[in-house]
Amino acid sequence: MDLRQYLALAIGKLAQFMLKISGSGATAAPGLIALKIDPNLVKKLSSKIPQGSIIISGTNGKTTTARLIFDMLSKNYAIVHNRQGSNLMRGIASALISKANPTGNIKADLAVWEIDEATLPQAIDSTNPKTIVLLNLFRDQLDRYGEVEITRKKWQEALTNLPKETTLILNADDPGIASLSKITKAKMVTFGIKDHKISRGNQTGVLDIKSCPICQGKLDYKSYTLGHLGEYLCTKCGFKKPNLQLFASDIDQAKDFSTSMNLVLGAKKIKIKYKLPGIYNAYNILASAAVGQTYALSPKDIAKSTENFSPVFGRFQSVQIGNKSVLIFLIKNPTGANEVVKVLSQQSALNLLVILNDNFADGRDVSWIWDTKWEALSQKTKKLTISGTRAWDMATRLKYANFNLSKNNVYEQIETSIEAATTALSNNDTLVILPTYTALMPVEKSLSKYTKIVKWHKQ
Amino acid sequence: MAQTVEGLNLKLKGQKFSLNICHLYPDLMDTYGDKGNILAIIYxxxxxxxxxxxxxxxxxxxxxxxxxxxxxxxxxxxxxxxxVGEDLLKKSDVLKKYIDSGSALLSICGGYQLLQKYFQTKEGQKIPGIGLFDAYTIGSNDRMIQNLLIETDGSLQTQIESAYPSNDLPSTSLIGFENHSGKTYLGKSLKPLGSVLAGSGNNGEDSTEGAIYKNAFGCYLHGSLLPKNPHFADFLIAKALEKNYGPVNLEPLDDEIEWQAHNKAVELTRASS
Incomplete structure (x- = not known):
């Protein structure tokens, strides 16, 4: 008997019980405590899951993609998943503890893990991954992760020794991700977008990769879909976008924030519709479809699961308050925020509430708001409200983007800002809230006073 | 108010100011939201x-x-x-001539480092800079990542006070966010931009931050710097105009939001240091 593991599990479970009766949403704490007692807990418990794990990582889209995958596979597998948000080792430990019995047997035959970019090497080492999904790498919280290239190099090291049975699902449109295909023996599945209506000759966002990740030569782009994603070719070593095994074409974005696309899976093609906006979500759909295919789902099953998907809290979610509605889009880095701005610029007469916090999980550095092209919304916004610890930085940014802004609509307290913005809203009108990460919980808490919404840590 | 009237008088005389900005390497040196500085100057x-x-x-x-x-x-x-470093060597003479004839320059972080004599990596490799600033930077293992608050150098304070067109300038300090691992050391005759009140600045050792050579300024202040330091933005604009028009008086703007952003960032910085 493994006494250390037994103790870690017992105390972890006790902590979960205590947090549950106190109604706390601190989901990572039991895992953190248990890992202090048994640092190998995740490795030990993961070895008992017959189908191993599916790991999803990348700067943007990992929560949505992990949930899409969970929904798709949950009919055929009993899945353990860090659905409650923490994507560090402690979050994995917490999820495992809640599915384990005292002797360490797990009531699951497959694990689906959303993994923080910096934690990926450790997660690969500990969770017995059979499938690894890598979505993208953008500049994000440079104060925490350092530069994009530093993260990419760490990933490269972690992937070098993967066994050839592992399946690596890569976003071929991102040169930083596609370059990882060169260094491993693992099976490869590539996905991307093939749609001339979406691809543009000029880049309109920020370019986080400017030179070839393999030889540092100049990258020439034929077209861009989003940030530095697109069709690229290295002028020096010839590295280029790999052939796509799975792709989206004829993407059609509707005004009600739903999307339809033709999904091409090898020789098969199927039309799907789903309730998520933006090109960034099209990539998440493709990544999850690639996993569905890897786990032998039929195109029809993939389409059906995607159509029934309901968005994750904060990653585009609609809440009703009487006859007023509230839409929430998480913003956390320039490329993600630029994509949200693009989606919103299709609308007119927006009521906008932007919430900028600078806590550790948001990134202490708020300079990224200057790399986001808010200008596209200045003429589309009817009423602007601003909040968060760095509300005045945001106000300055939007003032310099020529928004019509009154300093009376700046509230440092999130609760006050939501009260003011929803009160000022006309009946049948919509308030769009753009919070950074640590603002999400207070937004949920404030909104729950007006309406019954699903608590995100209980979803 | 006298300043404003003088400014208006200049305009009444039919003189229209113009200012030409050059953004160096915007496609390659664009990582930390520094573009806000350009937006602030234009606005x-x-x-x-x-x-x-x-x-x-x-x-x-x-x-x-x-x-x-x-x-x-x-x-x-x-x-x-x-x-960029390699290409800059080819532009060195022209850029130095500009600065020696009174053009203004703001450089931040990587840009600031490339304008020094050299950058020595952690491994000991020396990458030459153009030596506009008599300073050098040495790579280290410490990443200096935090809010950075400085008080501007004494003589600069006076110049900022006279350039900023309001009688009540709330502060002559500068607030931003630093994110670097290189430690910069200034030559004996080179003046720093200011002294560190919170954060690391040039090297985390001698309390200096940034450098001043004529109207060229270097610093580690991201943020973006100029939007929430409107006094420094106006000072740079005034310096840039001065070359062609002599001393100018800028019209005052409503900077309440900018100063709120400045003060809040200072407050958060002081609270956490």
Missing amino acids: RCQKRGIDVSLEEVSVNQPLTTNIYDLFFFGGGQDQAQSI
């Missing part, structure tokens, strides 16, 4: 009816002489910085 010029133009000059593009009044040179990722 503050346009509000005052100053004709402002912006040109971008990057790798393999020549730096034309006798056009620009104000240069901006931001920070970037390491890989981009080495490509």
Whole structure:
């Protein structure tokens, strides 16, 4: 008997019980405590899951993609998943503890893990991954992760020794991700977008990769879909976008924030519709479809699961308050925020509430708001409200983007800002809230006073 | 108020100011939101009816002489910085001539480092800079990542006070966010931009931050710097105009939001240091 593991599990479970009766949403704490007692807990418990794990990582889209995958596979597998948000080792430990019995047997035959970019090497080492999904790498919280290239190099090291049975699902449109295909023996599945209506000759966002990740030569782009994603070719070593095994074409974005696309899976093609906006979500759909295919789902099953998907809290979610509605889009880095701005610029007469916090999980550095092209919304916004610890930085940014802004609509307290913005809203009108990460919980808490919404840590 | 009237008088005489900005390597040195500095200068010029133009000059593009009044040179990722460093050597003479004849320049982080004598990596490799600033930077294992608050150098304070067109300038300090691992050391005769009140600054050792050579300024202040330090933005605009028009008096703008952003950032910085 493994006494250390037994103790870690017992105390972890006790902590979960205590947090549950106190109604706390601190989901990572039991895992953190248990890992202090048994640092190998995740490795030990993961070895008992017959189908191993599916790991999803990348700067943007990992929560949505992990949930899409969970929904798709949950009919055929009993899945353990860090659905409650923490994507560090402690979050994995917490999820495992809640599915384990005292002797360490797990009531699951497959694990689906959303993994923080910096934690990926450790997660690969500990969770017995059979499938690894890598979505993208953008500049994000440079104060925490350092530069994009530093993260990419760490990933490269972690992937070098993967066994050839592992399946690596890569976003071929991102040169930083596609370059990882060169260094491993693992099976490869590539996905991307093939749609001339979406691809543009000029880049309109920020370019986080400017030179070839393999030889540092100049990258020439034929077209861009989003940030530095697109069709690229290295002028020096010839590295280029790999052939796509799975792709989206004829993407059609509707005004009600739903999307339809033709999904091409090898020789098969199927039309799907789903309730998520933006090109960034099209990539998440493709990544999850690639996993569905890897786990032998039929195109029809993939389409059906995607159509029934309901968005994750904060990653585009609609809440009703009487006859007023509230839409929430998480913003956390320039490329993600630029994509949200693009989606919103299709609308007119927006009521906008932007919430900028600078806590550790948001990134202490708020300079990224200057790399986001808010200008596209200045003429589309009817009423602007601003909040968060760095509300005045945001106000300055939007003032310099020529928004019509009154300093009376700046509230440092999130609760006050939501009260003011929803009160000022006309009946049948919509308030769009753009919070950074640590603002999400207070937004949920404030909104729950007006309406019954699903608590995100209980979803 | 006398300043404003003088400013208006100048305009009444039919003189229209114009200001030409050169953004150096914007495609490669664009990582930390430094673009806000350009937006701030353009916004503050346009509000005052100053004709402002912006040109971008990057790798393999020549730096034309006798056009620009104000240069901006931001920070970037390491890989981009080495490509830029090589190209900058070719532009060195022209850029130095500009500065010696009174053009203004703001450089931040990577840009600031490339304008020094050299950058020595952790491994000991020396990458030459153009030596506009008598300073050098040495790579270290400490990443200096935090809010950075400085009080500007004494003589600079006086100049900022006279350039900022309001009788009650709330502060002469500068607030931003630093994110670097290189430690910069200034030569004996080179003046720092200011002294560190919170954060690391040039090297985390001697309490200096940034450098001043004529109207060229270097620093580690991201943020973006100029939007929430409107006094420094106006000072740079005034310096850039001075070359062509002599001392100018800028019209005052409503900077309440900018100062709120400044003060809040200072408050958060002081609370956490």
